Amino acid sequence: MKASDIREAFKLAERGDIISFAGGFPAPETFPTALVAEVAHEVAARMGASSLQYGPTEGLYELREYVANHLSGEGIECTAENVLLTNGSQQALDLIAKITLDPGDCVIVEKPGYIGGIAAFNQYEPSFAPVPLDNEGIRVDILEGLLRQGGPVGAGPVKLCYVVPNFHNPTGVTVSEPRRARLAELAREYGFCVIEDNPYGDLRFEGTPKRHIRTYDTGEHVLYLGSFSKVFVPGFRVGYAVGPEPVIRKLAIAKQGTDLCSNSFGQRIILECAKRGLLEKHTASIIDTYRKKRDLMLQALAEYFPDEVEWTYPEGGFFVWVTLPEGMNAKEMLPRAVAEERVAYVSGGASFVDGTGANTIRLAYSQASDRDIEEGIRRLGRFLKREVARLRSGATQNEPGSANGSLAPGAKLDRKEGIGAIGANR
Amino acid sequence: MKASDIREAFKLAERGDIISFAGGFPAPETFPTALVAEVAHEVAARMGASSLQYGPTEGLYELREYVANHLSGEGIECTAENVLLTNGSQQALDLIAKITLDPGDCVIVEKPGYIGGIAAFNQYEPSFAPVPLDNEGIRVDILEGLLRQGGPVGAGPVKLCYVVPNFHNPTGVTVSEPRRARLAELAREYGFCVIEDNPYGDLRFEGTPKRHIRTYDTGEHVLYLGSFSKVFVPGFRVGYAVGPEPVIRKLAIAKQGTDLCSNSFGQRIILECAKRGLLEKHTASIIDTYRKKRDLMLQALAEYFPDEVEWTYPEGGFFVWVTLPEGMNAKEMLPRAVAEERVAYVSGGASFVDGTGANTIRLAYSQASDRDIEEGIRRLGRFLKREVARLRSGATQNEPGSANGSLAPGAKLDRKEGIGAIGANR
Numbered sequence: 140m141k142a143s144d145i146r147e148a149f150k151l152a153e154r155g156d157i158i159s160f161a162g163g164f165p166a167p168e169t170f171p172t173a174l175v176a177e178v179a180h181e182v183a184a185r186m187g188a189s190s191l192q193y194g195p196t197e198g199l200y201e202l203r204e205y206v207a208n209h210l211s212g213e214g215i216e217c218t219a220e221n222v223l224l225t226n227g228s229q230q231a232l233d234l235i236a237k238i239t240l241d242p243g244d245c246v247i248v249e250k251p252g253y254i255g256g257i258a259a260f261n262q263y264e265p266s267f268a269p270v271p272l273d274n275e276g277i278r279v280d281i282l283e284g285l286l287r288q289g290g291p292v293g294a295g296p297v298k299l300c301y302v303v304p305n306f307h308n309p310t311g312v313t314v315s316e317p318r319r320a321r322l323a324e325l326a327r328e329y330g331f332c333v334i335e336d337n338p339y340g341d342l343r344f345e346g347t348p349k350r351h352i353r354t355y356d357t358g359e360h361v362l363y364l365g366s367f368s369k370v371f372v373p374g375f376r377v378g379y380a381v382g383p384e385p386v387i388r389k390l391a392i393a394k395q396g397t398d399l400c401s402n403s404f405g406q407r408i409i410l411e412c413a414k415r416g417l418l419e420k421h422t423a424s425i426i427d428t429y430r431k432k433r434d435l436m437l438q439a440l441a442e443y444f445p446d447e448v449e450w451t452y453p454e455g456g457f458f459v460w461v462t463l464p465e466g467m468n469a470k471e472m473l474p475r476a477v478a479e480e481r482v483a484y485v486s487g488g489a490s491f492v493d494g495t496g497a498n499t500i501r502l503a504y505s506q507a508s509d510r511d512i513e514e515g516i517r518r519l520g521r522f523l524k525r526e527v528a529r530l531r532s533g534a535t536q537n538e539p540g541s542a543n544g545s546l547a548p549g550a551k552l553d554r555k556e557g558i559g560a561i562g563a564n565r
Numbered sequence: 566m567k568a569s570d571i572r573e574a575f576k577l578a579e580r581g582d583i584i585s586f587a588g589g590f591p592a593p594e595t596f597p598t599a600l601v602a603e604v605a606h607e608v609a610a611r612m613g614a615s616s617l618q619y620g621p622t623e624g625l626y627e628l629r630e631y632v633a634n635h636l637s638g639e640g641i642e643c644t645a646e647n648v649l650l651t652n653g654s655q656q657a658l659d660l661i662a663k664i665t666l667d668p669g670d671c672v673i674v675e676k677p678g679y680i681g682g683i684a685a686f687n688q689y690e691p692s693f694a695p696v697p698l699d700n701e702g703i704r705v706d707i708l709e710g711l712l713r714q715g716g717p718v719g720a721g722p723v724k725l726c727y728v729v730p731n732f733h734n735p736t737g738v739t740v741s742e743p744r745r746a747r748l749a750e751l752a753r754e755y756g757f758c759v760i761e762d763n764p765y766g767d768l769r770f771e772g773t774p775k776r777h778i779r780t781y782d783t784g785e786h787v788l789y790l791g792s793f794s795k796v797f798v799p800g801f802r803v804g805y806a807v808g809p810e811p812v813i814r815k816l817a818i819a820k821q822g823t824d825l826c827s828n829s830f831g832q833r834i835i836l837e838c839a840k841r842g843l844l845e846k847h848t849a850s851i852i853d854t855y856r857k858k859r860d861l862m863l864q865a866l867a868e869y870f871p872d873e874v875e876w877t878y879p880e881g882g883f884f885v886w887v888t889l890p891e892g893m894n895a896k897e898m899l900p901r902a903v904a905e906e907r908v909a910y911v912s913g914g915a916s917f918v919d920g921t922g923a924n925t926i927r928l929a930y931s932q933a934s935d936r937d938i939e940e941g942i943r944r945l946g947r948f949l950k951r952e953v954a955r956l957r958s959g960a961t962q963n964e965p966g967s968a969n970g971s972l973a974p975g976a977k978l979d980r981k982e983g984i985g986a987i988g989a990n991r
Binding site for chain 1: 656
């Protein structure tokens, strides 16, 4: 295990004069602070001790019911018994890995993939099989080829396929409906489990919501994960896993050994807000904030970034993904960006389990102020223009990918595959 | 993994007419509800968004400082950097196991031991080596014999030794100071790590506090765990691990992959109360409540229990441990106790990793009302007198231990050893 690049970047972001697009935290101005102050007081004063006692391992039953009703409205048929509340969906990833993975088992991850997911799985020593993305999300055709050949050579059986389908972290892309359908079919056909991790799905700025992968699943091969962190309050750490009852029971037993139960007070506050019908209202109220931030970033990128650089067009969520010319190394450049221009980002390499992706960057527009977005991208554009010129002038560069750690066991796909396919949305 | 007997017993306890000594929850009347209502409101209203954002993986720095200062006052020299805040100390157990255990590695557990600890370790497939307790706690002489012979035959290296030193769960006994000193010496000598799990230590009813095992440790071989759950509020899920900086850093990396961070709002509330000097005051104010409950239970036990039954004398904490005559099976009796007398307890067998202990019971006085303690023990005494008479009359009984699951791998100590040594305090 190693400290992640993103957490290290968070530390950078705490320095006052630096404009950071590193941390993908929600925008603080979206938090319902007055509401939480009022409801927290009311819950403790009215309910008294029962709001502060240990809760059930599975989470408060009424909040599980709320989640089940909410998701049923989106086509995922489920009841409270299908829902486990967790410490953010990150804990769901850990618990799923805990109950499914033996060392060497194969986990399919997106390339690039969410590093928090990769870190959760990595604790159980799997073989990773990275499958590239393009602007319609995970390349199910490449996945199918991999499955047909029996998975990566030398790896254990394919147990999990981890996908962030909407406004993907780190790339911002969304999986198309045909690919969602195919992914569910492949899971049934080859007997693995898809983890559909959807923390950003409710933050859609435009277009029609896509059907959840779970709704295509006829064989109980998809576990759906959601969270209140991005649409309400991250500091309560309340997420959820939704799946077949026997799986939820196993996850609950694992959670019992892991931390007994989640914090009940935060769950109570969320539940009280849900009862008042305020959760959906709140989500609807914050979408404009993020859409504006995205628009500002896309405008600034078009204005200030050099022609040689490409980036994605997110229809929602927090992130834009930037692809630099081959030969550039974003991780190695970062200290210079901070020193010369007081601007920070997350280098993308850690999102590639096969050690590629050195020339990629994740930019989060979620947390920066509107003013900082314009100024920060201006600075970063200025920096990148100098770096591109350096590259052109033949200044020494590292091999692509060389700074991004060793090849993960079982990671066998070609290094060049698919990366270039992202980032065509100027 | 399997659902624990204690969690199952919690469900029983929810039925209205049953007096339950099963769940070892804190007494609800000890919770500072009015204070939490006020402080929760103030924290959210005054601090705003920063009280609701994701927090650092290690926990709020100021609260880590508070813990470090508090423990330094008890002889454990440490700074904030030595402290990791966790989702209750249960999460610390999981994380420690995660970073130290390979399958087959040997974990020394008390016999009987805390089943939540056993469950946490068991997820990582260790060999357990149970070491018996007596009224001075873990038998360090037996432990030493085991270590001298190179650990249990067929098991991996001894990595961890898990001890609840004060008012032990489930037995209520406290480890004597000579044994604490010896345990720290053995850890250094044989190169394993002692986990000193101390959730109840501040709830001492009489006598002088014992030195922490960590204070005898000259070689950084003891990790100390504490919790705000028993002395303040369990529903916030805030515990802590204290140890050498490199270990804390490793645990933090593991926590990052496990759930990113703990709930920051609960930490803020605790911190605010700490700043006002209210945590120690609150702890002092609730000790009388628990002492009274213990006294009521001990009085009732003396009055109503049959002569053939023995129990421990806890100087603090939540639990009394009951040893029934050989040949009785507490797990098998439990449904009859509930049906015939509407009283519930936790059968002790699950606390013995070697499958013994069928004739033991844990009684928690922490959560029952004063009135229920007297009435419940009266009922249970009546029930036990009938059961003892049944045994005497030669009614069929199971073999001792046969109902308590299979022998754990690596569990090699004699089944009879040590159990009889507990429970001599009538």
